[in-house]
Amino acid sequence: MIRDPKDLKRYEPKERANHWVVGISFILLALSGLAFFHPAFYPLTQLFGGPTWARIIHPYLGVLMALAFIVMFFRFEHLNKMTPADKEWLSKAKNMVDGNDHDMPEQGKYNGGQKVMFWVMAICMLLMTVSGLLIWRAWFGFDITLVRLGAVVHAAAGAVMIGMIMVHVYAAIWVKGTIRAMWYGTVTRGWAKQHHRGWYRQITGK
Amino acid sequence: MASLQSQDVVARSATTTPSPQIRQVPQVAKLIDESKCIGCKACQVACMNWNDLRDEIGTNIGVYDNPSDLTPSSWTVMKFFEVEPTEGSLEWLIRKDGCMHCADPGCLKACPAPGAIIQYSNGIVDFHQENCIGCGYCVTGCPFNVPRISKEDSKAYKCSLCSDRVAVNQAPACAKACPTGAIQFGSKEDMKDYAAKRVTDLKERGYDQAGLYDPQGVGGTHVMYVLHHADKPDLYAGLPANPSISPLVSLWKGVAKPLATLALAGVALGSLFHYVTKGPNEVSKEIEDEIEKEDAK
Numbered sequence: 072m073i074r075d076p077k078d079l080k081r082y083e084p085k086e087r088a089n090h091w092v093v094g095i096s097f098i099l100l101a102l103s104g105l106a107f108f109h110p111a112f113y114p115l116t117q118l119f120g121g122p123t124w125a126r127i128i129h130p131y132l133g134v135l136m137a138l139a140f141i142v143m144f145f146r147f148e149h150l151n152k153m154t155p156a157d158k159e160w161l162s163k164a165k166n167m168v169d170g171n172d173h174d175m176p177e178q179g180k181y182n183g184g185q186k187v188m189f190w191v192m193a194i195c196m197l198l199m200t201v202s203g204l205l206i207w208r209a210w211f212g213f214d215i216t217l218v219r220l221g222a223v224v225h226a227a228a229g230a231v232m233i234g235m236i237m238v239h240v241y242a243a244i245w246v247k248g249t250i251r252a253m254w255y256g257t258v259t260r261g262w263a264k265q266h267h268r269g270w271y272r273q274i275t276g277k
Numbered sequence: 278m279a280s281l282q283s284q285d286v287v288a289r290s291a292t293t294t295p296s297p298q299i300r301q302v303p304q305v306a307k308l309i310d311e312s313k314c315i316g317c318k319a320c321q322v323a324c325m326n327w328n329d330l331r332d333e334i335g336t337n338i339g340v341y342d343n344p345s346d347l348t349p350s351s352w353t354v355m356k357f358f359e360v361e362p363t364e365g366s367l368e369w370l371i372r373k374d375g376c377m378h379c380a381d382p383g384c385l386k387a388c389p390a391p392g393a394i395i396q397y398s399n400g401i402v403d404f405h406q407e408n409c410i411g412c413g414y415c416v417t418g419c420p421f422n423v424p425r426i427s428k429e430d431s432k433a434y435k436c437s438l439c440s441d442r443v444a445v446n447q448a449p450a451c452a453k454a455c456p457t458g459a460i461q462f463g464s465k466e467d468m469k470d471y472a473a474k475r476v477t478d479l480k481e482r483g484y485d486q487a488g489l490y491d492p493q494g495v496g497g498t499h500v501m502y503v504l505h506h507a508d509k510p511d512l513y514a515g516l517p518a519n520p521s522i523s524p525l526v527s528l529w530k531g532v533a534k535p536l537a538t539l540a541l542a543g544v545a546l547g548s549l550f551h552y553v554t555k556g557p558n559e560v561s562k563e564i565e566d567e568i569e570k571e572d573a574k
Contacts, residue, residue: 077572107389107412109534110291116410122390123431126410170555208413208426218417219525222387226529230537234544241548247559261560261568 078257079274081180087253089143096136101233103129108226130207137200144193150180151190156269157183172265179269184242191235198228288396290388298398305399306465307438307449309373310475310503311513312487313459316341316355316371323454324353327439347374349427352436353451356514362506372502372513373451373460376423376436378402380496383522384433386530387418393433400465400499403440406432418530420495420520438499468501475503494521 082090103125105112119125159176160167160183167175167184175182181189205213205221213221243249248262263271271277286296325331332350337343341357353375360368382402385394393408394415404415404424411431415424424433439449447453448462461471472489479487488507491497502516510516 107414109538110293110389110391111538113291113389113391122410126412168551168555170558172558206413206417208411208416209431215417215422216523216525219523219529222414222417223525223529223533226533226537230533230541234541237541237544237548241551245548245552245558247557259560259568261564264568265560265564 074255074257075259078259079263079271080256081252081258081263082256084256086146087256089139089146090253092139093136093143096132096139097232097236100129100132100136101229101236103132104229105233108229127209130203130209133200133203137196140192140196144196147189151186153183153186154179157186160184161187177268178266179273180267182267188235188239192232195228195232195235198224199232202228283397285398286395287398288382288385289392290385290394291391296395300398302397302399304465305401305438305443305463305499306468307378307452307500308461308463308468308472308503309500310459310461310472311370311372312475312479312484312503312505313457314355314371314373315457315459316357317456318343318355319454319456320373320451320460321351321353321355323450324436325351327442327450328352328437347423347425347435349425349429349432349434352376352434358512358514360512362509362512368505370505370513372516374514376402376438376500377421377492377495378436378438378499379420380498381522383418383420383495383526384415384424385418386522387414387526389414397440399443401438401440401443402499403437404433404435406430406434409433418522418526420517420522436500465497465499472501472503476507479503479505490516492517492520494519 099119102112102115103119106115106122106125107129113122116122116125119128156176156178160178163175164184166172202221202225204211205217206225243253246266248259249266252258260271260275263274284297284300285302287298289296330350330352332344332348335344338345342354344351344354347354353373356372356374358370358372360370362368378401380400382394382396384404385396385402388394389412390408390410393405393410395403395405397403409432411426411433413426413433415433416422416426424435426433439447439451442449449460452460452462461468463471469489469491476487476489484505486508487503487505490502490504490507490510502510502513504510504513504516506512510518
């Protein structure tokens, strides 16, 4: 990909590093967590040095992700406040998915869909962390009803997160020119003008 | 035992295909007649002896219970308690606590490790520690609070109903050692018949509510009790009246598993087919041209 000095900076190095700490720990957590959820995924434990190692490592990775996510949350929270334009965007999201993005309302740095993703992730992260601590037997021994509730919430929130992250990754693949924002921080002016015109105007003053 | 060929496994943890179960053997049961128990703890000693278990020496908590609860090395424990079934009447009841070997075992349902928990066609629910990963889900699933995770190896342990002895037609060590015959072992049908006689006898002696404890909420158990007060099982150190697998556990390890797996597969396949049917979302030619024009200025 040709990098142009006129490309627009979308993410700082520390923002990208933060995102990838969350991303890598999420992938490892999803792979090991699925193994404990359904036997079809049990062979994934081999990626972690066997099933017992997967069981030992999983919660520590969870702590790492929770800490990195908290930093990321406060970094991006102010950019993810819902506005009327976002609601309008969401009501027209079906057109977007159909591949017709011409009459989508103008969006800032994040569109309504990205903001929904942000808040769903934040809620799921909170549920995952609390329920994960409840079922972490190596360190804690909570009341059995809480542990059972924790197990259900952990599985449910985990499934929602994995599904949402699949959508997140797919959206980045689908919308060409997006992934580079998280690799080296810049996007083309054309990309910004097409997908985030409000942000494009704000950055370029045009 | 896991390395030995067996053809009588009816259920195996985290396994979605049938286990080898061509061999059908009679259902066995251990019947513990609490009205005959004298609290001598010979069963505890026999259990330690046969299974080569030596628990740590603990501390006396002011009652006869020793140790005070089940541990990874104490698979059965006599629990002593003074109760007043009716006002003013004092009774000293004893219950031999340990795994109930449920027909519908919550531990097995919850266990994520294939082959760590096995249910034989004779009804015994056995832990195979070499497959155990130490997650503690069996504790979460058990309606009787029986499995214990060892601090030394993080594996789960509980009564095996002496599956190794039963496999060669021997009664469990505790039943063998009981001096009063309070612990009987045999086919489940025989044990129920025997229990019925004991219940009749107890009723004749004034225990109107005597009965058999074989809770149907877990499909019946392969360790059953004869209780003087079968109407109030909670008198016996909190024996649950209607135990069953918690609905939370059933949800978590029941319907949620296939549904969530299908939903995730749907999202993955949906994304793929979205891409191949709608194509990528690229920056339009129009906008590219606008940017080029700006640069040319």
